[in-house]
Amino acid sequence: MPILHEKLHEIYDEVLHRNAGETEFHQAVHEVLDSLGPVVAKHPDYTDAAVMRRLCEPERQIIFRVAWVDDAGQVQINRGFRVEFNSALGPYKGGLRFHPSVNLGIVKFLGFEQTFKNSLTGMPIGGGKGGSDFDPKGRSDGEVMRFCQAFMTELYRHIGEHTDVPAGDIGVGGREIGYLFGQYKRITNRFESGVLTGKGIAWGGSQVRTEATGFGVVFFVDEILRANADSFDGKKVVISGSGNVAIYAIEKVEKLGGTVIACSDSSGYIVDEAGIDLELLKEIKERRRERISCYADERGPSARFIEDSTVWEVPCDIALPCATQNELNGHDAAVLAKNGCTIVAEGANMPCTPEAVRVFTEAGVVFAPGKAANAGGVATSALEMQQNASRDSWSFEHTEGRLAEIMRGVHDRSLATADEYGSPGNYVVGANIAGFIQVADAMLALGVI
Numbered sequence: 065m066p067i068l069h070e071k072l073h074e075i076y077d078e079v080l081h082r083n084a085g086e087t088e089f090h091q092a093v094h095e096v097l098d099s100l101g102p103v104v105a106k107h108p109d110y111t112d113a114a115v116m117r118r119l120c121e122p123e124r125q126i127i128f129r130v131a132w133v134d135d136a137g138q139v140q141i142n143r144g145f146r147v148e149f150n151s152a153l154g155p156y157k158g159g160l161r162f163h164p165s166v167n168l169g170i171v172k173f174l175g176f177e178q179t180f181k182n183s184l185t186g187m188p189i190g191g192g193k194g195g196s197d198f199d200p201k202g203r204s205d206g207e208v209m210r211f212c213q214a215f216m217t218e219l220y221r222h223i224g225e226h227t228d229v230p231a232g233d234i235g236v237g238g239r240e241i242g243y244l245f246g247q248y249k250r251i252t253n254r255f256e257s258g259v260l261t262g263k264g265i266a267w268g269g270s271q272v273r274t275e276a277t278g279f280g281v282v283f284f285v286d287e288i289l290r291a292n293a294d295s296f297d298g299k300k301v302v303i304s305g306s307g308n309v310a311i312y313a314i315e316k317v318e319k320l321g322g323t324v325i326a327c328s329d330s331s332g333y334i335v336d337e338a339g340i341d342l343e344l345l346k347e348i349k350e351r352r353r354e355r356i357s358c359y360a361d362e363r364g365p366s367a368r369f370i371e372d373s374t375v376w377e378v379p380c381d382i383a384l385p386c387a388t389q390n391e392l393n394g395h396d397a398a399v400l401a402k403n404g405c406t407i408v409a410e411g412a413n414m415p416c417t418p419e420a421v422r423v424f425t426e427a428g429v430v431f432a433p434g435k436a437a438n439a440g441g442v443a444t445s446a447l448e449m450q451q452n453a454s455r456d457s458w459s460f461e462h463t464e465g466r467l468a469e470i471m472r473g474v475h476d477r478s479l480a481t482a483d484e485y486g487s488p489g490n491y492v493v494g495a496n497i498a499g500f501i502q503v504a505d506a507m508l509a510l511g512v513i
């Protein structure tokens with residue numbers, strides 16, 4: 065990893081020592097510290113008040129047992145997490161992830177990233193993240209409901225519209241948010257719609273929240289293209305994943321004139337040179353919850369399924385990793401660059417390894433980090449909170465317009481900050497510094513707490 069500024073190196077050493085074994089968290093912290101050298105040089109007050117050291121320590125970490133009964137009558141035990149990272153700008157805000165890989169280090173990396181991302185949106189939200197090692201795959205609706213109820217039976221005492229507002233993430237979509245909200249409402253006897261976001265439209269949800277992260281990442285790329293007097297027209301796009309973020313990224317790319325020719329799940333990927341048939345993909349992945357190989361079986365001769373292989377071997381102009389952390393490594397990055405890819409934007413959180421980012425930078429591939437490019441999801445969650453607070457509901461067009469405007473702001477802020485701190489065109493540096501300064505200034509103003 066690159067050498068850090070001396071004062072930041074001390075902070076990183078402390079993070080390594082205090083959070084042994086939490087490799088994803090170390091990676092996320094290093095990536096931010098790596099950008100902050102020029103800020104530390106210009107603003108010694110941030111170091112004097114230990115702002116960055118405080119930012120690396122979550123305000124509160126909650127770990128709890130989740131016991132529930134499966135369809136066979138067996139008691140199952142999972143572990144629940146909520147890491148309330150930073151509330152300098154507003155209530156903790158960030159999703160819940162249900163996936164067998166979830167552990168404290170992963171939740172902390174996500175909460176840390178979320179703090180900077182939320183700041184970058186310019187909206188009044190702090191950072192947090194949570195989840196469980198529960199695997200919803202292959203579980204019946206009844207089992208998912210009982211798990212969600214057991215999870216919320218502990219979580220409810222830690223959250224609230226002015227305290228901490230969770231949403232979805234991997235493995236947590238509309239169905240899970242419904243069960244979680246139902247249990248919260250039952251326990252508290254309050255219809256407190258602002259306590260969770262990603263709700264259904266009929267019970268306090270916002271238009272565009274389901275689509276927001278995928279749409280947002282494509283809006284962000286559209287801004288990059290515009291800044292280079294270009295557009296999506298005729299571009300070939302490859303996307304990893306076929307979950308919430310990937311599906312709505314595909315929808316928006318196709319709307320803007322690009323063609324998505326490949327996407328994936330954890331079993332392999334599909335290539336469809338005619339362009340992904342979104343309705344078929346939604347039917348298989350969203351409604352039937354089946355494997356992506358079914359797409360190739362049902363689509364006809366234009367599509368094929370490649371098992372246990374990486375989607376990054378498919379040549380494209382634009383790549384959007386939208387699955388999970390560290391899914392695109394240095395080798396994949398070199399293959400993408402060699403095949404002519406010119407823009408990579410992270411729909412997922414930290415999907416590109418540090419080595420991949422280095423390869424993109426050296427090859428002149430424009431790289432947009434997740435904390436800027438995928439901020440549309442949380443930004444629209446903040447719009448849902450606004451609607452809940454005013455008991456209002458906005459139209460799809462109005463909400464999508466707000467989202468596009470926010471993504472333009474995140475893009476412009478990242479680019480302008482990169483310029484100001486001597487790294488023109490570097491979205492990583494721009495997003496990290498712009499996100500940091502807003503939280504850091506609020507922390508200075510609030511005193512040592």
Ligand code: NDP
Nearest residue numbers: 233234235277305306307308309329330387388412413441
């Ligand atoms: P979903 O659970 O809806 O979808 C995740 C997708 O990624 C699934 O298709 C899954 O396949 C696939 N996947 C998981 N692991 C791998 C792997 N190793 N290789 C290939 N595919 C894989 O999650 P989301 O779409 O909500 O989230 C995706 C990413 O976006 C995460 O990093 C999340 O943190 C981030 N994000 C999500 C936001 C949101 O609003 N939902 C907001 C901002 C960021 P399978 O079905 O086989 O598991």
